[in-house]
Amino acid sequence: MTARWPIHPRPIPGEALTSWLHRIADGYGITVDDLAFDIGYSLDRDTDLDLAPPEGLIEQLAIQTGVSSDRIHGMSISGYTPWLLDDVEPGPDAFSTYIRQLTVLLPERNRRRRTVSSWRAWVPTAAVRHHRTCPQCVRDSTSPHPYLVVWSLPLMLSCPVHHCWLEHHDGPPGHYYAWRDPSSAPEPQRASLAIRRMDDRTWQALTAGVVDLPRHRIHAGTWFRLLRTVVDELGATMSECGAAQRLTREVWQRAGYPVRAGQAMWRPFEAQTLQRQTRTLEAAAIAMRVLENGHLTGLGRDAALFLPEPDTSLDPGKPLVTTGCPKSLNEALHDAVEDAKQNPDSARQLFNLMTLYRSDDDEHVHRVRNDFVSRSGKWRGSRVGNCRLRRLRFSGEPVTSV
Ligand SMILES: [Zn+2]
DSSP, X not given: OOOOXXXXXXXXXXXXXXXXXXXXXHHXXXXXXXXXXXXXXXXXXXXXXXXXXXXXXXXXXXXXXXXXXXXXXXXXXXXXXXXXXXOSSOBTTHHHHHHSSOOSSSOGGXXXXXXXXXXXXXXXXXXGOOOEEOHHHHHTSOSXXXXXXXXXXXXXXXXXXXXXXXXXOSSOTTTOGGGSSTTTSOOOOBOOHHHHHHHHHHHHHHHHSEEXXXXXXXXXXXXXXXHHHHHHHHTSOHHHHGGGHHHHHXXXXXXXXXXXXXXXXXXXXXXXXXXXXXHHHHHHHHHHHHHHTTSSOOOSGGGGGGSOOOOOTTOOOSOOOOOSSOOOHHHHHHHHHHHHHHOHHHHHHHXXXXXXXXXXXXXXXXXXXXXXXXXXXXXXXXXXXXXOOOOOOOSSSOGGGO
């Protein structure tokens, strides 16, 4: 039996796998490569532990540290599939599957179908990969400083703890050599209310598996696709927008940037420069704010999600029921699977979610159905695989109840 590593600091919520391994390795004065070698893994330059760790590594780390494999899995981007992205392996139809299901700013007829080869939602292409971190988190910790896995993605603009802008830095994360001189470290800049609201929702999706919008509680998977849809609509060409360009132009004007963040030729968001990604996310935050406060009306079918909450001042109703500490995405997924093993209705709901955006992909539906059957004999004979897939209905019902 392999003995546990005697030093293994607990991971912080949302921490990247490499961040945690750096902190473990630092306790022994060795590198992450040496640490991985100790449990039988030789990491090469192409291994991206924060994207998709090698097969079996997570289980070995769980044995060495006592931290559950579910929790360790959630420290890499692959741990957020199929909610943040459908698959870490790019697929030929991944772009249209992910982005063309919802519409917010633009009417559906204005959404041009596109095929983007080797595309993954939110994961920047290697050429534009960058490092950002929270300057306040760096100030409040010691080297090697912990960092979050989502900071490697163009998904959030601010730190979920300090609500200040994430700042670009050169070199690998964790040490921030260039910031060691206090005069060269950036001052924390508080993000605007619109950005904080957008990022709070993204953080809720990442950590609790749901997002509370003004009128609706939606599933995390829906939130990530909703946000990516708004990002895509703000990057649509003016000819694509047609008469609806009035709406996107006004959002860009409010953001104070040229339309489409100054992009001339269309590129997917993930292949744009850090500056354009940042400006587009800022415009997305503003778009959501003006939809919510009623200053603009979205022309897309799903814009109703951002309608303001009706005035309930005459009826205070029941107090909100809180559920204590939010679940991690992995815990929420684990609970959903366990519930589905016992409850055919829950199994049907989970099946609907897993196939929601790919109902036309027979191969995908078949694969999910087989996976369901293989996980539990209790699902055999249930109508999980035969239920008709329905689009989400935003009629005031929680999405988790579709
Ligand atoms: Zn911070």
